[in-house]
Amino acid sequence: xxxxxxxxxxxxxxxxxxxxxxxxxxxxxxxxxxxxxxxxxxxxxxxxxxxxxxxxxxxxxxxxxxxxxxxxxxxxxxxxxxxxxxxxxxxxxxxxxxxxxxxxxxxxxxxxxxxxxxxxxxxxxxxxxxxxxxxxxxxxxxxxxxxxxxxxxxxxxxxxxxxxxxxxxxxxxxxxxxxxxxxxxxxxxxxxxxxxxxxxxxxxxxxxxxxxxxxxxxxxxxxxxxxxxxxxxxxxxxxxxxxxxxxxxxxxxxxxxxxxxxxxxxxxxxxxxxxxxxxxxxxxxxxxxxxxxxxxxxxxxxxxxxxxxxxxxxxxxxxxxxxxxxxxxxxxxxxxxxxxxxxxxxxxxxxxxxxxxxxxxxxxxxxxxxxxxxxxxxxxxxxxxxxxxxxxxxxxxxxxxxxxxxxxxxxxxxxxxxxxxxxxxxxxxxxxxxxxxxxxxxx
Numbered sequence: 001x002x003x004x005x006x007x008x009x010x011x012x013x014x015x016x017x018x019x020x021x022x023x024x025x026x027x028x029x030x031x032x033x034x035x036x037x038x039x040x041x042x043x044x045x046x047x048x049x050x051x052x053x054x055x056x057x058x059x060x061x062x063x064x065x066x067x068x069x070x071x072x073x074x075x076x077x078x079x080x081x082x083x084x085x086x087x088x089x090x091x092x093x094x095x096x097x098x099x100x101x102x103x104x105x106x107x108x109x110x111x112x113x114x115x116x117x118x119x120x121x122x123x124x125x126x127x128x129x130x131x132x133x134x135x136x137x138x139x140x141x142x143x144x145x146x147x148x149x150x151x152x153x154x155x156x157x158x159x160x161x162x163x164x165x166x167x168x169x170x171x172x173x174x175x176x177x178x179x180x181x182x183x184x185x186x187x188x189x190x191x192x193x194x195x196x197x198x199x200x201x202x203x204x205x206x207x208x209x210x211x212x213x214x215x216x217x218x219x220x221x222x223x224x225x226x227x228x229x230x231x232x233x234x235x236x237x238x239x240x241x242x243x244x245x246x247x248x249x250x251x252x253x254x255x256x257x258x259x260x261x262x263x264x265x266x267x268x269x270x271x272x273x274x275x276x277x278x279x280x281x282x283x284x285x286x287x288x289x290x291x292x293x294x295x296x297x298x299x300x301x302x303x304x305x306x307x308x309x310x311x312x313x314x315x316x317x318x319x320x321x322x323x324x325x326x327x328x329x330x331x332x333x334x335x336x337x338x339x340x341x342x343x344x345x346x347x348x349x350x351x352x353x354x355x356x357x358x359x360x361x362x363x364x365x366x367x368x369x370x371x372x373x374x375x376x377x378x379x380x381x382x383x384x385x386x387x388x389x390x391x392x393x394x395x396x397x398x399x400x401x402x403x404x405x406x407x408x409x410x411x412x413x414x415x416x417x418x419x420x421x422x423x424x425x426x427x428x429x430x431x432x433x434x435x436x437x438x439x440x441x442x443x
Contacts, residue, residue, distance in 0.1 A: 029058035040077035081292035123194035135195035141211035252333030276392025351416030
């Protein structure tokens with residue numbers, strides 16, 4: 001039997017980035033790959049339970065130790081619960097771990113490195129060890145091509161009208177791209193340029209075919225989609241009380257609200273969302289998160305008397321809920337989402353229409369993308385960029401109960417049917433491309 005190919009994976013230190021790398025690792029491990037997933041101890045402790053016995057012999061977790069910085073103790077070596085003002089410090093510490101990562105490459109002796117757009121230094125480490133390196137982008141083709149288009153200061157307009165950013169959204173994304181890496185705004189283009197032969201993208205052709213083609217022509221790299229890479233809901237997860245609560249609700253009657261692991265709602269946003277939920281009169285399940293060390297009692301964090309007034313039709317959860325299980329539940333009829341790319345993929349696979357409330361980073365662009373394929377309605381902000389309760393209530397009702405949402409409900413179901421019918425056909429092309437790269441690189 002042919003020996004397995006050893007792949008070292010280095011995702012950025014966010015759950016929404018590590019999770020697709022882990023899902024890709026699981027799928028590659030059944031195709032004669034042995035995967036080493038490298039991250040900080042605090043991140044690895046949270047993903048270890050997600051590796052089943054079936055995958056445990058072919059996926060190994062490798063600890064990356066960041067340098068000790070005064071403001072960044074080890075429990076902050078992750079974006080999960082990280083106070084926002086420490087994000088830049090974490091990025092600096094991650095870049096400073098390059099020598100330690102080089103030692104890891106030397107000790108493991110992999111055949112291949114998979115890295116992210118945020119790490120233009122990673123392929124340089126691979127090259128110094130004589131390894132091919134492939135950029136795996138966990139953002140979609142539309143956003144990646146837009147970012148490269150803007151960062152390369154091309155004089156031409158981006159050629160797709162449906163994909164746009166308001167000025168305040170664009171300024172935030174460019175600042176995030178410049179802050180997120182060594183090399184400033186040149187980092188993302190250099191990450192793509194340094195990828196060996198092709199780049200992998202968490203997307204699929206039915207959703208982003210024209211953007212994949214544009215990205216390929218613009219970057220000079222072949223674009224290979226890996227599919228949605230949605231984690232299968234696990235029976236070992238907690239949250240039975242939440243599912244039991246949902247079991248008592250009518251079909252498609254309830255909205256899930258969740259804004260990812262990196263965004264923490266302001267007091268004003270919590271107030272407007274709470275009031276919007278009250279006005280909508282729709283059942284809801286709301287997951288609220290606070291930064292590590294800054295947690296509050298829900299009664300304090302929400303408008304006075306809110307929890308009492310919505311008792312019976314609303315459930316508010318502090319911290320975590322089994323999102324995959326909730327989206328798959330027949331009682332769930334809408335997803336109030338920040339439109340992180342992973343949540344978008346989960347929602348589309350589950351056939352749940354999206355009530356889009358983008359907050360930061362790639363989320364406004366993802367919102368436009370899912371609007372183009374017809375699976376969301378967006379909560380419009382006022383001229384100051386703030387959320388308003390009446391608009392929140394209206395869009396929730398439109399998506400879940402009103403005739404205005406019939407089209408988006410139908411389209412969400414059609415997209416889900418298509419994803420499930422197609423299965424994971426992209427993974428064969430991915431595995432083949434990686435094998436051919438390793439074989440060709442060694443010749």
